[in-house]
Amino acid sequence: MYAFLPEEIFAIETLHHSHSEKLQEKFRAKQIYGWLYNKYVLDFDSMSNIAKAHRERLASVFRISHLQVRHIEQSSDGTRKYLFQTHDNLLFESVFILMREKVIDDDGKILKSEKYTFCLSSQVGCRVGCVFCSTAKGGFVRNLNAGEIVEQVVFLKRDNHIDSHKSVNIVFMGMGEPLDNLKNVAKAIKIISHKDGLNIATRRQTISTSGIVPQIERLGAMNLGVQIALSLHAVDDCLRSKLIPMNKVYNIAKVLESLKKFPLQARKRILFEYLVLKDVNDSLEHAKKLVKLLHGFRAKVNLIPFNPHSDSVFERPRREKLKLFADYLYERGIVATIRESRGLDINAACGQLRQKIQNKDFLEDKIALNNNHV
Numbered sequence: 001m002y003a004f005l006p007e008e009i010f011a012i013e014t015l016h017h018s019h020s021e022k023l024q025e026k027f028r029a030k031q032i033y034g035w036l037y038n039k040y041v042l043d044f045d046s047m048s049n050i051a052k053a054h055r056e057r058l059a060s061v062f063r064i065s066h067l068q069v070r071h072i073e074q075s076s077d078g079t080r081k082y083l084f085q086t087h088d089n090l091l092f093e094s095v096f097i098l099m100r101e102k103v104i105d106d107d108g109k110i111l112k113s114e115k116y117t118f119c120l121s122s123q124v125g126c127r128v129g130c131v132f133c134s135t136a137k138g139g140f141v142r143n144l145n146a147g148e149i150v151e152q153v154v155f156l157k158r159d160n161h162i163d164s165h166k167s168v169n170i171v172f173m174g175m176g177e178p179l180d181n182l183k184n185v186a187k188a189i190k191i192i193s194h195k196d197g198l199n200i201a202t203r204r205q206t207i208s209t210s211g212i213v214p215q216i217e218r219l220g221a222m223n224l225g226v227q228i229a230l231s232l233h234a235v236d237d238c239l240r241s242k243l244i245p246m247n248k249v250y251n252i253a254k255v256l257e258s259l260k261k262f263p264l265q266a267r268k269r270i271l272f273e274y275l276v277l278k279d280v281n282d283s284l285e286h287a288k289k290l291v292k293l294l295h296g297f298r299a300k301v302n303l304i305p306f307n308p309h310s311d312s313v314f315e316r317p318r319r320e321k322l323k324l325f326a327d328y329l330y331e332r333g334i335v336a337t338i339r340e341s342r343g344l345d346i347n348a349a350c351g352q353l354r355q356k357i358q359n360k361d362f363l364e365d366k367i368a369l370n371n372n373h374v
């Protein structure tokens with residue numbers, strides 16, 4: 001059910017309706033949206049302002065939820081990682097990040113409200129095959145459909161008791177390459193931002209890409225109003241091609257060129273993600289080249305210290321080195337932040353929880369198999 005815009009619910013519902021019935025249905029589609037996205041209901045029977053006969057008809061046509069949660073890990077810093085299972089038994093992850101807690105003064109007055117970011121997946125697995133990424137390990141399995149993408153937001157809002165009026169930030173930085181599934185991601189963004197539903201403004205939604213140039217251009221032409229983030233990770237093509245094989249086709253110059261034309265929202269910047277790998281791309285020489293590359297951009301750099309996982313050859317950079325790198329950029333007028341390793345104790349880099357659970361499942365199967373043999 002989360003895969004439809006109100007006008008689509010309306011169109012399915014009114015296939016055999018008269019004109020006056022159609023008008024009624026239009027209003028009803030809006031009511032249904034309210035129940036789904038503001039009250040987070042999970043069954044049609046709870047939609048109390050809709051007639052019983054109609055609720056029954058809805059239940060015969062639609063199913064509300066298509067995801068099951070397999071596992072939730074809670075980190076000491078408030079980050080929660082969700083492992084979802086699809087109807088065809090595939091696993092993928094979403095991360096709930098508490099960016100800032102509520103600040104209240106002695107009289108109970110709210111000085112600062114809390115801030116949340118939801119990190120969503122767009123695919124099960126990924127085709128791009130970056131060497132440092134655990135999502136890439138199992139290869140590509142399938143695209144998530146728009147409903148499965150939207151349901152992640154509803155689930156995280158409901159499970160964390162977030163009021164429907166409270167807006168959150170959305171980042172497509174979970175599993176998968178969102179621009180390799182642009183059709184479903186764009187549809188999901190339209191549903192997530194719909195004013196009768198979740199109403200999360202597109203300027204609060206960021207798509208992170210490894211740099212598929214024609215798709216960046218397509219996304220730009222759609223003019224959705226979303227933010228874009230590029231996983232740059234290297235300042236020369238030789239290293240970037242080793243890390244992100246697709247760089248051989250869409251090299252740094254081509255990707256930057258496509259970003260120059262990307263429609264930016266007022267007061268917004270393009271986000272450049274730079275994965276920092278110890279002794280690979282963390283020197284001041286690299287920082288210097290990065291400043292040169294970003295010349296002419298309204299850029300913001302997010303330095304991401306590598307999150308180690310089993311069978312990774314890379315290491316986490318030293319804290320002082322990261323700080324030097326960030327200071328260098330900052331002193332040259334580039335807004336640079338170091339991504340705090342939220343949820344480090346719960347395998348929060350994309351794909352890592354899935355890997356862990358799959359390994360566990362595998363182990364359990366193996367133990368069961370061995371036991372059967374005894």
Ligand code: SAH
Nearest residue numbers: 133173176177208209210231273306307349
């Ligand atoms: N496919 C998209 C979005 C998902 S990955 C992309 O690549 O941009 C989101 C971010 O996590 C990317 O910048 C990616 O490079 C980074 N990432 C992947 N594995 C990581 C790891 N082990 N440690 C830290 N960041 C990682």
Ligand code: SF4
Nearest residue numbers: 126128130133136210
């Ligand atoms: Fe895919 Fe992004 Fe992982 Fe690269 S970093 S393999 S593009 S999910």
